[in-house]
Amino acid sequence: MAENDDVILHLTGVRKTFGPIVALKNMNLTVRAGRVHTILGENGAGKSTLMKILAGVQLPTEGEIRLGGEDYYPRTPQEAAARGLAIVFQELSLCNNLSVAANILATREPSRMGFISERKLLARARALIEELGLPVDVNARVADLSIAQRQLVEIAKGLSHDGRVVIFDEPTSSLSDSEAEILFDIIGRLKAQGKAIIYISHRMEEIMRLSDDITVVRDGEYVTTVKKEETTIEELIALMVGRRMEEIYPPRLGPAPDPAMPPVLKVEGLTRPGAFRDASFELRPGEILGFFGLIGAGRSEVMGALFGMLAAEGRVEIDGKPVTIRSAAEAIAHGIGFVTENRKEQGLVLLHSLRQNISMAALPRYSAKGFLRARAERETAHAEVDRLAIRTGSIETVTGTLSGGNQQKVVLAKWLATKPRILILDEPTRGVDVGAKFEIYRIIRQLAAEGTAILLVSSELPEVLGLSDRVVIMSEGRMREAAARDTLTPERVMTFATGQF
């Protein structure tokens, strides 16, 4: 079989069950040298299980896996690495208290008689970072790095294992476009070296750009493998969700808000030294105002200041009256909701039930003389679960067991329960699969149609352009442009966002 000469990794009928639960039903995969093979599927489709099997974290229940023509059933991550598998994890597997160098070479520190040679460690890590062209200092403590920089360290760590097969598990989910470019360069070089690359991502644009082959999985089962040239984004999405999506971004329901209408929120000269300067904008009921910028542009900080989490100077008016918001409680009392960027850290209590998460920002509503109104709380939880179509067995389900998309909907539900008039959405679809993304877009549209004023912060340009009525573009802590959506093109937006105007 000459065709198969360049096949490095081959899976047939791989199945994984946990007791009665089937995590992976039937997985087939053929990965070839010098090609980027994307695995595409919604959250919960079985990609994580597949990665854990390949990484030696879990053994498959059934099925055949061959790596370089030999059986491959690694029992430990060490064994997987020794067999030539390198993995760049999606979420940070770094020790925050250690240096970048110590993290990159963790468990393989150059040492003699158990003593680590600090000098060799730094030299080796620096060589790797330079080879990859990453803008990261190897001496820095990981805790002092931004999320994007940490992801770059994660990449360096994964690539420090010299692998025949390199797996990237959603490496760009916390990178801005310019950092993602660095990653794409690295992938290009690995490919040229003849390595086989398995790539996992939810971002369709980058999948179409990077991939050679694309395998779609759905509900733990192999659907099909297609060549990039022979498919389209629309087709892939249809394969992935099992139905055809009419449109990616649903159109606005009803007319855009009248510019003559008085704004519900007016911000003038909002400044937080070192983070952002002179942020000024207006927001009308029913309007979606997009905030675009690269990571570090100061968008999230502006939102944090509006919500009373960060101190800032300047003038903020709600319904024409000046307000000073010094805490989240005050912001909520003024009718502001804040779907934070990071659902695991700032959004949810993962080990609590959906019910407890949904009510957590609106507790005063469920309080009678300090006692919880349990029935009202349950009713709201049920209503929000229905309204947002959160897929869960019960409102008592532990939130951490839901898929990323459903968790994100719980964060939305939590803020909708506060009945906000102004809703801040910071990266509302980060790490969420395409199907859930559409549903969230539809919810955003619905909220705007009901008169909620929305501030939409996103690093995904198509998302900002697809949903916003007007767009504010920030770079380096300053507002570069605020314009109506129809006057903007992606190129124009990027010009302002990168400060190249």
Add this chain to the structure above:
Amino acid sequence: MTDTAQPPQAGHSYLKSLIRQYGGIFLSLVVLCVVFSLTNDRFLSVANFTNILQQVAVIAITAFGMTWVILLGEIDLSVGSIIAVAGMVGAQVIGLGWGFAPALTLTLAAGALLGLFNGVLTAKLLLPSFIVTVATMSIYRGLVSLPTGGAPEMNMDPTWIAIGANSFLGVPIIIWIVAVLFVVNHVLLAHTTFGRKTYLTGGNREAALYSGINVNAIKIKIFMISGLMAAISGILLSSRLYSAQTNAGLSYELDAIAAAVLGGTSLSGGVGTMVGTLIGALIIGVLNNGMNMLSVPYFYQLIVKGLVILVAVYLDVRSKQRQG
């Protein structure tokens, strides 16, 4: 009724979730009781169980306070010292001839105040509670000896003594106090917004902060509750001992932590109930009582107690993992 990650619902599933939540730990309690009643025929009697409940009162009440603290993901190691301070404050006020009610009030106030100090240091200065309370454990223990120079204070009020000695409706007053405090703590934790805010803050402090919860205020109040509960324990202990001892309550913080953890309270915060803590305290009480009746030497008791805690917590953690 309860309010952890998987609260019970109505009817059949309510019973099921109760078993799921407390089954493992309750089984441990039953097994201990069976073992002790087989090895000693005096163990299984109303008189002995009344005795156990009285013995366990101080640990249980301290553990109720500790449960709040651990639910926040914090720890309070100073409660043993606060128990001693409380007894001494009570005895001193009685010595001044002010009578029972002022002595009681000032003792409770002292407990809350020492808790407040722990809370403010932890919340406002952002010091780890482990360090803060290791320090205050030492400070408070030193404070106890200030009035007497290290000698016990034997000067006690008859009403004070009566708390530990008398009964009401045939049940010792101490047991009534435990029962009332259990109900109060349970209701406060499971049915009020304050309790809910505690769970949320312990489960994810940052998310609680973004949800408009004043996490510092919660933290300070909870250390005050812990101090208050320790002070009540101190009153009961000094009442039963007819005196305020400077070394009263020594290492009780460990029994209180053990009771809470045996009862399923997670040391990382956000999960736990007063019901669990009560069962945990009973396990410790039954263990102490049973081994005393068998005349097991004290050092063996320590070893056995430690092993039982390890095994019970391991079984509990494993059964919860298996249930997913």
